Amino acid sequence: MIPLTAMTATRPTGNPWSAALYAGVISAVFAVITSFLFPNSLVGWVIAFLLIGTGPVLGYQIATGKLVDWLSVIGGILGSILPIIIFWPILVGALTRSQSIGRLIVGAILGAVLGWVVFFIIASVMGQDPGFLPFAFTLGSSVWAGTLGAAMTAWATPR
Numbered sequence: 227m228i229p230l231t232a233m234t235a236t237r238p239t240g241n242p243w244s245a246a247l248y249a250g251v252i253s254a255v256f257a258v259i260t261s262f263l264f265p266n267s268l269v270g271w272v273i274a275f276l277l278i279g280t281g282p283v284l285g286y287q288i289a290t291g292k293l294v295d296w297l298s299v300i301g302g303i304l305g306s307i308l309p310i311i312i313f314w315p316i317l318v319g320a321l322t323r324s325q326s327i328g329r330l331i332v333g334a335i336l337g338a339v340l341g342w343v344v345f346f347i348i349a350s351v352m353g354q355d356p357g358f359l360p361f362a363f364t365l366g367s368s369v370w371a372g373t374l375g376a377a378m379t380a381w382a383t384p385r
Contacts (some may be wrong), residue, residue, distance in 0.1 A: 227359045232324075232350045234383035238291040238381075240289035240290040240291065240372065241289060241379070242289075242376040242377075242379045242380040243376065244277050244289045245285045245286050245288075245290070245375040245378065245379035246285070246372035246373065246375045246376035246379075247270065247285075247372065248268060248288045248289055249281045249282045249283070249284065249285025249286065249371040249372050249376075250281070250285070250368040250369065250371055250372030250375070251266035251368070251375065252280070252281040252285055252303040252371070253259075253277075253281030253282070253285075253286050253367050253368050253370070253371030253372075254364050254365070254368035254371075255275035255276045256274060256278050256280075256281060256367075257274055257278055257364040257367045257368065258360075258364050259365060260273050260274035261274060261359075261360035261363055261364060262360065265360065271336025272364075273366055274367075275348070276303050276305075276306050276307065277306075278302075278306065278370075278371060279302040279303055279305055279306025279314055280299055280302040280303055280306075281302075281367075281368075281371035282302065282318075282372075282374035282375040282378060283298045283299050283301070283318060283322075284299065285300075285362050285371065285372070285375035285377040285378075286375050286379050286382075287299075289375070289379050290379065290382070292360040292376035295322065296310060298318055299324040299362045299377075300321065301314075301318040301320065301321035301322065302314065302317075302318055302320075304317050305318055306346075312334075313336060313356050314330075315327055315330030315333070315334045316330075316331075318330060322366035324382045324383055325381075325382060325383075326364065326381065326383065329346060329377065330374070330377070330378070332371075332377070333373060333374050333376075333377030333378065333381070336342055336370075336373055336377070337370040337371070337373030337374045337377070338370060338371065340369050340370070340373055341366040341367065341369045341370035341373075343365065344362070344366050344369045345362045345363070345365070345366035348361060348362040348365060348366075349371045349374075
């Protein structure tokens with residue numbers, strides 16, 4: 227006799243691809259709004275960095291369906307005040323129970339490298355035209371946020 231059993235396995239986290247898409251789109255929208263509303267203002271760029279830091283956190287929360295963790299959103303905003311690669315993962319990891327700070331640092335470094343690669347590819351294609359800066363900033367920010375959103379979703383530990 228062959229025993230028939232059924233088993234269901236659920237994954238506590240969402241799809242990394244959808245988290246990367248959500249995080250990239252959210253950060254790109256914030257970058258476009260601030261770079262076109264405040265093109266020559268330092269205050270506008272500071273606001274852009276603050277809002278772009280929330281993109282990976284919101285993308286992760288939308289992909290996993292956990293839209294109630296405001297501490298990680300606050301960590302994303304506060305972590306964007308200081309250099310993003312170092313302080314963003316530390317603050318978001320400290321304020322989010324399901325994230326490891328070490329893994330977030332690895333994701334932030336990978337996202338920063340990919341974002342700068344995209345930025346420099348656009349800069350090399352556009353040449354000497356300084357009008358490339360808002361477009362390249364928007365795409366570089368969305369690549370950084372998308373990489374971190376995917377990393378947050380893929381490496382989340384259920385608690």
